[in-house]
Amino acid sequence: SQQGEEDPQALSIQEGENATMNCSYKTSINNLQWYRQNSGRGLVHLILIRSNEREKHSGRLRVTLDTSKKSSSLLITASRAADTASYFCATDDRVGGGFKTIFGAGTRLFVKA
Amino acid sequence: DAGITQSPRYKITETGRQVTLMCHQTWSHSYMFWYRQDLGHGLRLIYYSAAADITDKGEVPDGYVVSRSKTENFPLTLESATRSQTSVYFCASSEYPGAADGYTFGSGTRLTVV
Numbered sequence: 341s342q343q344g345e346e347d348p349q350a351l352s353i354q355e356g357e358n359a360t361m362n363c364s365y366k367t368s369i370n371n372l373q374w375y376r377q378n379s380g381r382g383l384v385h386l387i388l389i390r391s392n393e394r395e396k397h398s399g400r401l402r403v404t405l406d407t408s409k410k411s412s413s414l415l416i417t418a419s420r421a422a423d424t425a426s427y428f429c430a431t432d433d434r435v436g437g438g439f440k441t442i443f444g445a446g447t448r449l450f451v452k453a
Numbered sequence: 454d455a456g457i458t459q460s461p462r463y464k465i466t467e468t469g470r471q472v473t474l475m476c477h478q479t480w481s482h483s484y485m486f487w488y489r490q491d492l493g494h495g496l497r498l499i500y501y502s503a504a505a506d507i508t509d510k511g512e513v514p515d516g517y518v519v520s521r522s523k524t525e526n527f528p529l530t531l532e533s534a535t536r537s538q539t540s541v542y543f544c545a546s547s548e549y550p551g552a553a554d555g556y557t558f559g560s561g562t563r564l565t566v567v
Contacts, residue, residue: 371551382543383496385555428495432550440511441550443488445495 344372344429344444352450359416361447363429364409372405373430373441374414383428386414421453456480459544459559466534466566474529474562476544484547485527486556487511487519489540496543502527534566 347362363372371390375383389396389405389412396403402415416423426446433442457478466472478485483504488496488511498511500519508519516538518530527546531538541563545556 373555375555380561382558382560383545383556384558388551388553388555390551440486440498440501441556442498442512443496445493 344431344442346427346429346444346447348447349445350448350450352452353419355419355421355451355453357419359419359423359449359451361414361427361449363412363414363444365412365429365431366410367433369407369431371432372403372412374401374403374412375428375430375443377426377428377446379425386427416449419449419451421451423449424451425449457544457546457557457559459542459562461562462560464562464564466564468535468566469533472531472534472564474531474542474544474564476527476529476559478525478527478544478546478557480546480548480557481524482546482548482557483524484549485521486545486547487517487527487529488543488545489513489538490543490561491540499529499542531564534564536566538564539566540564 344363344365373388374386377383387398400417405412426448428443428446430441430443460475486501487499497513502508502521505524541561543561544559547556
């Protein structure tokens, strides 16, 4: 079963605007990660936020985590055409004694120049 | 070059054939993973490995076999390919789940089963 689910599925904005993507999950987590995937490429790790953290920044990225609502958001400020990509949240899931990362279906972001 | 490489980049095979997708990492990461990516499903975990000779099933392991005799290699074998296994396959590695720098992904193998 998928742990993280992103919202919206697709987002189209103008260059310079901010883009916000949300992720909801179902069970307790140790951490939540965000990844970017450009078309036809592998995923690239953006940021990891731990369950005891509420907010984290990295350059133009801001991630928040609300464990009471089991949700996270990724904010990209002052978006650029190069930010056009799919964005995935990923949460750790314990299955059968193992410890694995489960990805959501992603949000497709299109930034118009 | 350091990193994670997958081969082949593209593969077309016939139903019923055995095919092996290769994954090689130079980070000396303990953990390695195989995911498949299909439209509408995101990434689904097939198998993972916590160390050499230690492997475990993910969400969708049926029809796949893995091995990990060396830390740096984690091949994925489709024993008898089916059309439903047409997908993009990604290999990833990490020091451990939850490491601050996350997973490092390969560029993927686009597999078509005809």
